[in-house]
Amino acid sequence: MQTNSAEQTEIVIDIKGLYKSFGNNHVLKGVDLQVARGENVVVLGRSGSGKSVLIKIVCGLLTQDKGSVTVLGEDVKNINHKQLEQLRLKVGFSFQLSALYDSMTVKENIAFPLMRNFRELSKSEVNSRVEDVLNSVSLLKSKDQYPAELSGGQKKRIGIARTLVLRPEIMLYDEPTAGLDPISSIEINNLIRDISNQFGVSSIIITHDLVCAKTTGDRLVMMFDGVVQSQGTFDEVFDTEDERIKSFYEYNFI
Amino acid sequence: MVFKSAGYTGDYLPNSILHLACALKFSRLMKMDITDRGEEKIYLSKKIDGFFINIAKTSRFVLNYFVELFRPPYEFPEIARQCYKIGCDSLPLISLTGFIIGIVFTKQSRPSLADFGATSWLPSLIGIAVFKALAPLVTALICAGKVGSSIGAELGAMKVTEQIEAMDVSASRPYKYLVFTRVTACVFMIPLLMLYTSFVAMMGSYINISINEHISLATFIANAFDKINFIDFKGSIIKAVVFGFTISMVACYKGFNTTRGTEGVGKAANAAVVTSMYLIFIEELMIVQILGWFR
Structure with a gap:
């Protein structure tokens, strides 16, 4: 998907002039980013360039110092707690370390947000929705296992399944392939693609894995020092004379 | 700015x-x-x-x-689970401590009372000491160590592994599920544990007294409760409720505000115990003072 085509379709995430500092550490210095419905945007950049902070602001886990973030037509900073909760039901967040609840089985992990947000659902409806998402991440057989018994790749998939069960319109992935072997990484990349195609969700994928970026992204956004350095398709972004972007590409494939 | x-x-x-x-x-x-x-x-x-x-x-x-x-739903299954965890897990330690306190306190008070030929006052002395001061305080201190550290470490670990954030982004209201349930369970269970500690301590005391003197259980109980009135009983329950609230609230707060990884988890558990112990002693003093005004 080209950048200019986003203007013609519905914008689901609109970030304008975003600034965020932690003390004297200025992490974001005026980020502008738009995500169209159904689009997968990959945000690339070095560690500490503010990528994770960006998506935490999008889902309201952090608040920006300056600038605006509009998600599905709602200004995230200026909505009340109830509206934020409603918005969060439409925005799934997949954590870097999966963040599965240790004391619950896989099935309980996935049923948890469902049972707490849709109390009117019967037990059989909850079970059927849990099994549906477990099927879509190909891990139905692990439903009675605890997170400690799963591999890194399986944990990632369960983490994604837990967000999918709420049927979100937007998915935010924080380093989906970090710490995984190449085979598991490919599986996760394919899963992200499948989710996008199957459920029509829009995504922001934070990564420094170029294979992940190439496989999952319709559009790439390159961030350095808290600002967007360049954006476009994979080839457009890396067809450049910018030394930092070139070295980012080269080191990824060493 | x-x-x-x-x-x-x-x-x-x-x-x-x-x-x-x-x-x-x-x-x-x-x-x-x-x-x-x-x-x-x-x-x-x-x-x-x-x-x-x-x-x-x-x-x-x-x-x-x-x-x-004032904001339903109240997560009753989770509150019940926490009540079971707090109550049953603490029972062995509380039983042993309460029983030994009863025996030791009776044993050590006897010589002083014997000097005045007043050993018959032992049941009422133990009754007053156990119900009014020892049981609430000992129960609270044991629970601060056992329950407080456990809550602090559990929530601390959840915080550093982003599990609390994960609940937050899925609109699962982590405060209600993790904090409200634990605090409510503690507020219910600590008074019950306090009553149990009193009972066990009195049994320890009765065993010690009955070894030395011939006294029936009915006489022992009648003597023990002779000097205890409703305000004393109510005072102990109030103390236990306040201590329960303090222990769980401090532990949850420390857990929820854990930073710096696994080192932070240890610190949160430790701070939960130390802070609640300080507060328990201060509250004990304040409640005794306030109750004194109502006598």
Whole structure:
């Protein structure tokens, strides 16, 4: 998907002039980013360039110092707690370390947000929705296992399944392939693609894995020092004379 | 912020302006969402700001419990699970401690009373000591160690592994599920455990007395409760409720505000125990003083 085509379709995430500092550490210095419905945007950049902070602001886990973030037509900073909760039901967040609840089985992990947000659902409806998402991440057989018994790749998939069960319109992935072997990484990349195609969700994928970026992204956004350095398709972004972007590409494939 | 941009550090400001700015900051923080959604701007010096931020954060954390009290649903299954965990897990330690306290206290009080030929006062002395002071305090201190550290470590580990954030982003209201349930369970269970400690301590005392003197259980109980009135009983229950609230609230707060990975988890568990122990002693003193006014 080209950048200019986003203007013609519905914008689901609109970030304008975003600034965020932690003390004297200025992490974001005026980020502008738009995500169209159904689009997968990959945000690339070095560690500490503010990528994770960006998506935490999008889902309201952090608040920006300056600038605006509009998600599905709602200004995230200026909505009340109830509206934020409603918005969060439409925005799934997949954590870097999966963040599965240790004391619950896989099935309980996935049923948890469902049972707490849709109390009117019967037990059989909850079970059927849990099994549906477990099927879509190909891990139905692990439903009675605890997170400690799963591999890194399986944990990632369960983490994604837990967000999918709420049927979100937007998915935010924080380093989906970090710490995984190449085979598991490919599986996760394919899963992200499948989710996008199957459920029509829009995504922001934070990564420094170029294979992940190439496989999952319709559009790439390159961030350095808290600002967007360049954006476009994979080839457009890396067809450049910018030394930092070139070295980012080269080191990824060493 | 105005002061900062004008080049002031805040340390040289007149006291009235400083207090006003702190109050503004405090009131802003009180209005903020309970989850920490980012750092605030520095108004004055980092130390002064930090002090007020901590007070505001703690106040919001505690006040939110009372807000949630009037906001159903109440997570009864989770409250029941926590009650079971807090109550049953503490029983062996509390039984042993209570029983030994009963025996030792009786054994050590006997010589003093025997000097005055007043050993027949032992049951009422033990009754007063156990019901009015020892049982609430001992139960609270044991639970601060056992329950407080467990809650602090559990929530701390959940915090550093982003499990609490995961609940937050899925609109699962982590405060209600993790804090409200634990605090409510503690408020219910600590008074029950206190009554159980009293019972076990009295049994220990009865065994010790019956070895030395011939006394029936009925006479022992009648003597023991002779000097205890309703205000004493109510006072002990109030103490236990306050201690239960303090232990769980401190542990949850420390757990929820854990930083710096696994080291932080250990620190949270430790701080949960130490802080609640300090507060328990201060509250004990205050409650005894207040109850004294009603006699």
